[in-house]
Amino acid sequence: MYYVFDGSYAGFLCVVFESFERKAFDTIPITASVFQSDFFREHREVLTDAMKAKRVQQGLARRLGEERARDFFRVFLSEDPQAWLSAYKIMLQLFRGDTGILGNYGDTDVLYFAQTLKKVDRERHRWKAFTRFSKSNDGLYFAVIEPDYNVLPLVTGFFRKRYADQAWLIYDVSRHYGIAYDTRSVSEVQMTKEEEIALPQVSITILLDERDAFFQRLWQQYFKSTNIEARKNLKLHLQHVPKRYWKYLPEKQ
Amino acid sequence: MDRIEEKLKILADAAKYDVSCSSGGSTRKNTGGVGDASVSGICHTYTEDGRCVSLLKILLTNHCIFDCAFCVSRKSNDIKRAAFTVEEVVDLTMNFYRRNFIEGLFLSSGIFKNADFTMERLLRIVKKLRTEERYNGYIHLKTIPGASAELVKEAGLYADRMSINLELPTEAGLKMLAPEKDHESVKKPLALVNDQIKAYREEGALSRYVPHFVPAGQSTQLVVGATPETDYEIMNVAQTFYKDYQLKRVYYSGYIPINNNNTLLPSVGTAPPLLRENRLYQTDWLLRFYDFRLEEILDAGHTQLDLDIDPKLSWALRHPEFFPVDINVAAYKSIIRIPGIGRQSATKIVQARQFGRLHEYQLRKMGIAFNRARHFMRCADTPITLGHLCMAKVKSLILEQAHSKYQNKTPAQLSLF
Numbered sequence: 001m002y003y004v005f006d007g008s009y010a011g012f013l014c015v016v017f018e019s020f021e022r023k024a025f026d027t028i029p030i031t032a033s034v035f036q037s038d039f040f041r042e043h044r045e046v047l048t049d050a051m052k053a054k055r056v057q058q059g060l061a062r063r064l065g066e067e068r069a070r071d072f073f074r075v076f077l078s079e080d081p082q083a084w085l086s087a088y089k090i091m092l093q094l095f096r097g098d099t100g101i102l103g104n105y106g107d108t109d110v111l112y113f114a115q116t117l118k119k120v121d122r123e124r125h126r127w128k129a130f131t132r133f134s135k136s137n138d139g140l141y142f143a144v145i146e147p148d149y150n151v152l153p154l155v156t157g158f159f160r161k162r163y164a165d166q167a168w169l170i171y172d173v174s175r176h177y178g179i180a181y182d183t184r185s186v187s188e189v190q191m192t193k194e195e196e197i198a199l200p201q202v203s204i205t206i207l208l209d210e211r212d213a214f215f216q217r218l219w220q221q222y223f224k225s226t227n228i229e230a231r232k233n234l235k236l237h238l239q240h241v242p243k244r245y246w247k248y249l250p251e252k253q
Numbered sequence: 254m255d256r257i258e259e260k261l262k263i264l265a266d267a268a269k270y271d272v273s274c275s276s277g278g279s280t281r282k283n284t285g286g287v288g289d290a291s292v293s294g295i296c297h298t299y300t301e302d303g304r305c306v307s308l309l310k311i312l313l314t315n316h317c318i319f320d321c322a323f324c325v326s327r328k329s330n331d332i333k334r335a336a337f338t339v340e341e342v343v344d345l346t347m348n349f350y351r352r353n354f355i356e357g358l359f360l361s362s363g364i365f366k367n368a369d370f371t372m373e374r375l376l377r378i379v380k381k382l383r384t385e386e387r388y389n390g391y392i393h394l395k396t397i398p399g400a401s402a403e404l405v406k407e408a409g410l411y412a413d414r415m416s417i418n419l420e421l422p423t424e425a426g427l428k429m430l431a432p433e434k435d436h437e438s439v440k441k442p443l444a445l446v447n448d449q450i451k452a453y454r455e456e457g458a459l460s461r462y463v464p465h466f467v468p469a470g471q472s473t474q475l476v477v478g479a480t481p482e483t484d485y486e487i488m489n490v491a492q493t494f495y496k497d498y499q500l501k502r503v504y505y506s507g508y509i510p511i512n513n514n515n516t517l518l519p520s521v522g523t524a525p526p527l528l529r530e531n532r533l534y535q536t537d538w539l540l541r542f543y544d545f546r547l548e549e550i551l552d553a554g555h556t557q558l559d560l561d562i563d564p565k566l567s568w569a570l571r572h573p574e575f576f577p578v579d580i581n582v583a584a585y586k587s588i589i590r591i592p593g594i595g596r597q598s599a600t601k602i603v604q605a606r607q608f609g610r611l612h613e614y615q616l617r618k619m620g621i622a623f624n625r626a627r628h629f630m631r632c633a634d635t636p637i638t639l640g641h642l643c644m645a646k647v648k649s650l651i652l653e654q655a656h657s658k659y660q661n662k663t664p665a666q667l668s669l670f
Contacts, residue, residue: 103604106615114601115620129297133352141351165287165387166351214255215348221258222349225265226310227300230509230525236303240296251298 002043007031009076010053012084016091017052018044025092029084060091063099074120075113077150083116085109124151128158130245131170134216135209142169144248150175156186216250223251261345263335267315267326268361271418271474272506276307276356276391278469279413286387288350288357290413290469294391295356308359308393309349313337313374317363321431322515323420323479323508326363330512336365342378343386350390357391357413358382364397372400372408379411391469398438402445414469414501415446422490426480429517439473443498446471450499470501477533478526479508479518483556488536488547495541505533532558539565542596543589561652566592569629570644577631577642581610593626624654 001024005011015029027044035043060069075087086109093101104110126147133141141163145152152172156179159168163181169189171178173196178189246252277294296305314336315326325332337345342360349355360378364371375394382388394412396405409415417439421427424436446467453466473494475487491503507530510521536558539545543565550564551557559567569576569592578587580602588599598621605611605619610633617623628647 100607104608105601105605105619106608106611111618125295129295131353135352143353161283161289163287163351164283164285211348215352218258218261218345219349219352219354221261222265222309223298223300223306225262226269226306228269228302228304228509231302231304231507231527233303234301237299237301240299240303240305249298 001027002030002035002041003027003046004030004032004035004043005046006048007033008048009073010050011046011048012076012088013053013056014048015046016056016088016095017049018046019088019092020095027088029088030081034081056091059095063094064102068102071117074124074154075116077154078116078120079150080116083112086112086116120149120151120154123147123149124154126245127151127155130248131155131159132248132250133168135212137207137209139209140167140169142171144171144173146174146244146248147172152177152179160186220251220253257341257345260335260337260341261311263333264312264315264337265310267363268310268312268359270325270506270509271310271359271361272304272504273359273393273416273472273474273502274305274307274310275393275414275469275472275502278501279391279465280468281389281391281413281465283389284387286389287347288388288390290357290389290391297353297355307356308391309346309355309357310359311337311342311345311361313342313360313362313371313378314365315363316365318366319364319431319433321420321434322512322518323430323476325511327512329514339374339378339381343381346382346390347386347388350388355390357393359393361395362397368397368399369401369404372397372404376404376408376411379408383411393469396442396446398434398442400442405442405445406449409446409449409467410464412467413465414472415467416472416474417442418474419490419494420474420476421480422475422477422482422487423480426482429480430515440498443471443473443494443500447498471498472500472502472504474504474506476508477505477530484529484533484536484558485551485553485556487533488540488551491537492540492547503537505530505537528560529558532560532564536564544586562648563592565590566625566648566651570648573642573644576629577635578629579631580616581606581631581633588630591626591629593622593624594630595621625651 003015003018005015012029015027019025019027057069060072072087072091075083089109090101090113102110102113105114127145131143131145133143135141150172152170152175155170159170160181165183167182169178169180171189171191176190176196178191179186180189241249241252274296275294276290277292279290280292281290283289294307296307298306300306312326314334315332316334316336317326317328320328342358346358350357360375362371362375375397379392379394382392392412393414393416394408396408396415396417398417419436419439421430427434427436450467450470453463457463475491477487487505494500494503507525507527508519509525510519510523512518513521536550539550540547545568550568558564562570569590575590578591580588585599585603588594588602589596594602598619601619602611605615612634613632616632628642628650
């Protein structure tokens with residue numbers, strides 16, 4: 001039986017809630033956008049209820065502690081239905097009293113959960129490193145990113161702490177939303193199709209600070225000068241900075 | 254080219270032989286300004302040589318009164334000289350940091366006029382960053398040997414890490430290439446900073462209001478391959494420095510020939526000993542994180558590390574009596590000694606086996622180097638073998654499967670007759 005939820009994390013948690021409510025433990029969580037309804041696939045629409053979701057998350061936190069309970073959110077952001085299914089099965093076990101289950105790496109689901117968590121975490125770390133800001137003429141620092149997983153919610157706190165005194169905007173072009181910070185609070189922003197299409201040439205649509213190009217150039221110069229030719233190792237270079245990130249890195253232009 | 258661009262080119266080029274790139278381990282938080290030195294460092298990009306770029310690594314100036322043969326900035330070297338002003342360094346750092354290019358500043362300098370004059374300039378920069386710009390990002394600052402204690406103590410209040418490079422592992426080597434220097438001039442300031450760190454830490458245990466003092470600790474660098482020291486000598490020196498000055502890191506830097514006028518040094522164009530450098534780092538890790546003692550890896554009779562295999566595998570091959578390790582019952586300390594299994598996998602194994610005996614198919618998926626580890630471990634379904642393993646055979650099996658870029662790819666020319 002497929003349980004179709006709205007694609008949000010709260011919706012995902014409600015699938016778990018409803019499984020227990022209906023004692024239906026062989027369900028598969030899936031989002032409406034992925035699920036294709038047909039005659040042979042039994043399914044049920046799960047409505048998102050913030051209160052139910054909160055109870056599930058609190059239940060996780062009670063059994064695992066706040067920090068480890070958040071791992072389910074992190075794995076959820078992988079947007080991988082296989083990982084969702086593993087996370088779902090693990091949650092069922094947890095709520096049945098098997099609180100040590102996350103250490104059972106010999107189990108396929110636990111291992112897949114742990115490996116997905118690691119992948120998401122690596123991607124999050126990469127965008128802490130590879131996010132590059134440009135400064136506009138009104139003082140806003142903005143960056144465009146395109147992560148493999150939906151990691152923007154996981155780096156927001158980091159950038160907020162780091163750049164507490166500057167206004168910034170980070171926009172995820174593949175998921176069509178961004179996070180903006182105005183030196184007081186963060187908020188989610190969305191752009192129109194036209195604005196988004198113009199993003200690759202942001203410098204045309206947004207007026208840059210007069211010294212921005214200068215510092216981008218200095219950074220490119222620094223990148224060149226700090227390289228040691230005698231140690232050249234392109235294989236290692238590519239391993240650390242895969243090509244898909246290059247278009248967002250001024251030093252690789 | 255802009256003047257500042259040219260300066261950056263010269264002074265980044267001169268600073269790049271300092272390999273320290275760490276930007277973690279600090280505890281500095283953002284207090285209303287900009288930046289926080291993360292506990293885990295961040296590598297913001299990687300150069301084409303595969304080294305990470307986390308800090309803006311520059312010299313304040315490459316003018317130097319010393320003439321150390323191994324150094325690119327030596328007095329007698331005919332190169333372009335430049336110097337940044339205090340404002341220029343601050344402006345560069347802040348603008349790079351705010352665009353998320355870097356994790357912080359690595360500031361070193363040639364010695365101009367004298368040690369105190371140089372140290373005083375460095376101090377002025379870090380002080381301005383911390384107090385005027387309210388910058389809380391990472392700062393790695395060089396201690397200038399011979400600078401007065403007051404200047405060093407004050408600089409430590411603004412820096413996250415301080416370091417002095419020993420450069421040549423032995424006193425004899427140093428005398429040969431840098432007659433004006435000695436190891437004592439490095440040890441003294443390392444000890445001074447270390448004592449201060451300890452004093453501040455003790456005070457910090459009693460009061461919350463004690464300022465940071467070099468929270469990310471000290472490090473040093475050893476140049477490998479410029480002088481004829483053995484790996485055993487080098488690791489011995491490193492061990493001593495880790496112990497005596499509680500260093501956070503010792504860096505090993507394969508010497509890159511930059512001087513054709515000194516016949517004692519390898520000539521320009523000689524390939525740097527990258528593989529040897531790698532083996533030294535592996536040894537360093539075994540000593541610090543894998544509970545190995547130096548005598549297990551190297552000793553007076555075995556003074557060089559093998560180049561074709563890593564030091565852990567090398568140790569394992571010399572100790573067949575230790576293997577096979579049964580991963581279902583062995584202690585964590587024994588499991589991390591299995592070649593091909595690291596600390597993370599060992600932790601996973603120890604946790605997972607509480608749920609049932611582990612089989613080969615499970616181990617294969619856990620992220621260990623199975624083809625290497627299988628010779629040294631026993632799982633629940635491993636067939637029992639009698640007697641010791643023939644280690645010579647194991648070695649050739651492992652080498653057969655290895656695809657090292659260092660391996661000689663072209664076979665030797667066959668003889669015609």
